[in-house]
Amino acid sequence: MSKNNPSDSVTMTIVYDNYQHRQGLKTGWGFSCVVRGLDRTILFDTGGDGKTLLGNLGDLRIDPADIDVVFLSHIDGDHTGGLSAFLAANANVTVYLPASFPGEFRSRIEQAGAEVVEMRQPQMLFDNVFTTGELGRLKVEQSLVAMVHDIGVVISGCAHPGIERMVAKARDTTGGTRFLAIGGFHFFMSGDESIREVIERLKSLGVEWAAPTHCSGDRARELFEEAFGDRYIRAGVGKTIDLSALG
Numbered sequence: 620m621s622k623n624n625p626s627d628s629v630t631m632t633i634v635y636d637n638y639q640h641r642q643g644l645k646t647g648w649g650f651s652c653v654v655r656g657l658d659r660t661i662l663f664d665t666g667g668d669g670k671t672l673l674g675n676l677g678d679l680r681i682d683p684a685d686i687d688v689v690f691l692s693h694i695d696g697d698h699t700g701g702l703s704a705f706l707a708a709n710a711n712v713t714v715y716l717p718a719s720f721p722g723e724f725r726s727r728i729e730q731a732g733a734e735v736v737e738m739r740q741p742q743m744l745f746d747n748v749f750t751t752g753e754l755g756r757l758k759v760e761q762s763l764v765a766m767v768h769d770i771g772v773v774i775s776g777c778a779h780p781g782i783e784r785m786v787a788k789a790r791d792t793t794g795g796t797r798f799l800a801i802g803g804f805h806f807f808m809s810g811d812e813s814i815r816e817v818i819e820r821l822k823s824l825g826v827e828w829a830a831p832t833h834c835s836g837d838r839a840r841e842l843f844e845e846a847f848g849d850r851y852i853r854a855g856v857g858k859t860i861d862l863s864a865l866g
Contacts, residue, residue, distance in 0.1 A: 628863040629656035629767045631774075631801070633856050634675045635666030635701065638832050641857025644678055647671045649697035650776055650803050650833040654765060656863070658746045659687035662705065662712075663763055664776050667697040669704020675856060683708040688744075689733070691716040692776025693760040694724070706731040715744060719759045741792040751788040755780030762802075764789040767862040770827075771795035775802035777834050783820040790824055799828040799865060801854065807836030814839050818846045828865060830854040 633640065635651035649667035653660065653676075666672045676683060683705060689712050692698055706712070710732035716725070718737035725735045738761055741752040749764040751773075758779035765772045773789045775782055782804045789798065800821060806814050821829070829843045830852035844851040852860060 627656045628861050629654070629765070630859055630861055630863075631655075631772070632679060632681065632859040633832065633854055634662075634679060634681065635664075635672050636832055636854070636856040638855035639857070640853070640855030644675050644857045645671045646856055647697075648833075649700065651698075651701065652774065652802075653681055653686070654763075654772075654774075654862075657748060657765060659748075660685055661688045661690055661748070661763070661765075662686045663690050663774050664692055664698040665689065665701035665705055667700040669701040669707075672701035673704055673708060679857065684711075686712055688712060689714045690744075690750075690763050691720075692762065692774075693717065693758060693779065694720055695758075695777065698776045699724075703727070703731070706733055715750065717753050717759050717761050719753060741788060749789070749792050751785055751792060754784060754788060760785075762789065764793055764795075765862070766793055766795060768866065769795065769797060770862070770865050771798045772862055773798055773800045773802075775800065775804065777803040778805045781817075783817050783824065786821060786824045786826055796825045797866075798824070798826045799830065799852075799862070800826050801830035801832070801852070801860075803833035804831045804835040804839060806831070806839035807834050809836070809839065811838065811842065814842050815846075818843065822846075828852060830860070 832854035
């Protein structure tokens with residue numbers, strides 16, 4: 620199990636994404652990242668397929684056995700498709716998933732040997748790590764929030780309920796005032812005006828850094844880079860962010 624040491628850096632590595640950062644890694648429609656340096660090592664989502672996920676983990680020298688927690692944002696296959704293969708490699712994990720997931724999904728996880736914890740409301744999972752709880756109606760989704768020093772790192776799978784709503788819930792849940800928003804923002808079918816409006820709302824909520832990826836769309840990435848300047852983080856599979864260095 621990973622240990623918490625305040626002197627250690629907290630890092631996030633994207634291990635599955637449809638955008639490329641490091642050559643040699645396989646891309647695919649979906650998202651997954653690994654957060655290290657907290658009390659427990661977290662795998663956020665599992666991408667669309669296990670072969671790509673495990674292959675990229677291997678190339679990045681991340682041992683599945685070092686993962687303590689799997690956090691699933693929502694039910695879509697591009698975020699849960701790699702789970703079975705991952706559990707075959709390491710079932711000694713706790714899987715946090717929205718309570719709205721089907722019972723048969725939970726049963727398959729338990730049959731693989733992992734523990735399942737269902738999430739409904741915003742709450743702390745363990746030291747400095749929170750869930751926003753279930754948000755949205757048509758597509759129910761939760762976001763992971765990690766407090767690194769005084770900065771809240773809001774990790775979104777697809778942000779179906781709206782990335783601004785997820786950041787607002789993270790703010791209410793943690794009491795934080797400064798944020799990095801990273802992950803899928805689901806703007807690939809949105810126009811410039813609506814994207815710019817969301818950017819302004821995010822800034823008003825305290826988002827100082829942004830790293831849109833996965834389903835965010837090329838144009839949204841351009842507009843976020845324009846708006847955030849040197850605090851825009853170009854994300855893609857293989858990207859590692861030193862979260863302790865923000866600020």
